[in-house]
Amino acid sequence: MKSEALSQFTDIHYTITALFIFLVLFVGLTLWAYRKSGKALYEKMGEMPILEDLKDGRQ
């Protein structure tokens, strides 16, 4: 039973399917990240490391 299940994985189609899923996920993520509505938030997020420096003007 277990080895039967494992043997399924030797099928290269599974791998290609995984590749395809990854590609779709990736393209989706890219489109989503570049949505217009995210702009303000991302600007705020980008400033997180330097916020305190901006506040008290110190290097």
Place this chain on the structure above:
Amino acid sequence: MSNHSPGTDTVTYDDDIVKKFIFAALLFGGVAFLVGVIVALQLAYWQFNFDTSWLTFGRLRPLHTNAAIFAFAGNIVFAGIYHSTQRLLKARMFSRALSCIHFWGWQLIIVAAAISLPLGLTTGKEYAELEWPIDIAITLIWVVFAINFFGTLAKRRVQHIYVAIWFYIATIVTVAVLHIVNSLALPVSMMKSYPVFAGIQDALVQWWYGHNAVAFFLTTPFLGLMYYYLPKAVQRPVYSYRLSIIHFWALVFMYIWAGPHHLLNTALPDWAQTLGMIFSVALWAPSWGGMINGLLTLRGAWDKLRTEPVVKFFVAAVTAYGMSTFEGPLLSIKSVSSLGHYTDWIVGHVHVGTLGWNGFMAFGISYYLLPRIWKTQLYSKSMATAHFWVATVGIVLYYISMLSAGITQGLMWRNIDSAGRLVYPDFVETVTKIIPLYQVRVVGGTLFLIGFLIMIYNLFKTAQTAAKDATDETVQVAFKGLPGVEGETGHRKLEGLVTAFTVLTLIAILIGSVLEILPTLNLDKYVAPASKVHPFSPLEIAGRDIYIREGCYVCHSQMIRKMPSDVLRFGEPSTIGESMYDHPFQWGSKRTGPDLSRVGKKYPSLWHFRHMIDPRSISEHSVMPNYPWLASQKVDFYSLRKKLSVLKALGVPYSDDVLGRADVIAEEEARVIAEELKGQGVEGKIEDKDIIALIAYLQALGQKGIKE
């Protein structure tokens, strides 16, 4: 931590632990660079091991790589993570005790490695050489680190989690998975074990681990550090936050698949090779996205590149990241790999990454952090600039020399004349040719080390000006508690949900891992019965363990690729079957010497005897170390029963009879070889010496096939 006004917390960051990790990184960095220069010297001038077992190339090279990766890079990563995480989350580290356990535990592991590797106590798996008790310690300390880190996340006083933190999360999760799976082994004794995987499985697991150690120990944490310290240094937000999101997920999804590019043209099934190649080439895109994102962060602040040494280091580091992530995909193309694999080109490639990317990030962070923690200014900017240039020239010399050495040797190996014969049949000829380049490399490495010493002096002088009353940094944080995440959607919601985020990252890396590795667990499908082999005899196993102990695999491959030039030089391509009982596999990754998978019976035993004691007595220009101690050190016959029974438990088909008499059989085998040698004039009591076992093993290589 007292409350000043309602809703405002006073947070004091723990910078002492940051300081400690930086010190450790610099201390062990010095060791890693020094040992690097020594091993480089040994390839240019073989005498530099002084015929001392624990100074030979095969034992020191693992020490060098482990020190560079886990001691130097590891400690600086911990320093940067502890420093930036507290600030990004506006929270002190979760537990001071855990921080200290993490710090001291890690340093103890390093000391254990520094002692055990030169002694030849090794698993024989590249970048995972440490034996099982140390592996367990690494796992425990990593868990301590994880608890401390996630504990800090849980008590954070900010809502959103900056991208650097995601990179840290991916690092912690993935390194744990990689380390545990690749280290699975059955112990034979306190400092000896056999990995549960063998042959091709072991190769695939090992390079899945090996490449992802590069990805998740040397890349993702450093990218997190880049996304924090580069904006800090230039006082600009990262060029595109969106790009950083894509950068992150692309790396997490794709890196995990790239391992098989270390096994191109080998016995690995073609589909796995192709898959590794596709993902490796595709990795070029997000990597360059990340590089551009880093470099363009300097927009409008390019003048800082001229005036600030810290920025110089960061920019050069990011550029080196770009260069090595361009070259990596290139080398993953099957035809390019056929030229570059096993040569010094690969060595040059990794050093652009480690010296340039990791090293310069580490130096930039040290220059940036220490003066701030000491509440003073860097002692000398011009000295830091001098460090920068000396080190840069060092890296350029290193890379150029290794690139030329690699391509020169690669072309010589494959040069076949019109009659179909090798133009350079004598392997040593291809080595002699590149010795001058090995000498240039020594100069490059030495410059890098000198630059480092300049930094140490500079930081030492800086420490003397440290504020005496320097206290840990304290900030006031207005915080209303973590809001419910109901209002949030999509990725933003996900960022709020640390657990979900972590699980998703884990799933992403697990999918790739499982789909890639599981098929090889089903080996029978690939190994036709005709190509099955006999397992090694007891004495041969003893010899194999000596081969592993001495680190012969760092100079010799045991994998003949399916290429005409390889086949002409070394014989039929290696098959999956041939290494099916090899715990661990010894395919190797570098041919400083010839492939050995079919060396068995090529030479008489006396040849090996003389060659092992003094290679130059046989091959005048050899750079192989002398191994005189093999002729005086005794074979450990008595552990053989235990060793074989562990191997049997792992699936190597030894009969009970062989198991029960393993030592007796081995002694008898040794006597036969010793008699033969004595008949040819070798003197002294040699039948119980290491060298006999090693000869037995070498003579068995490629001889175990079952003819049907």
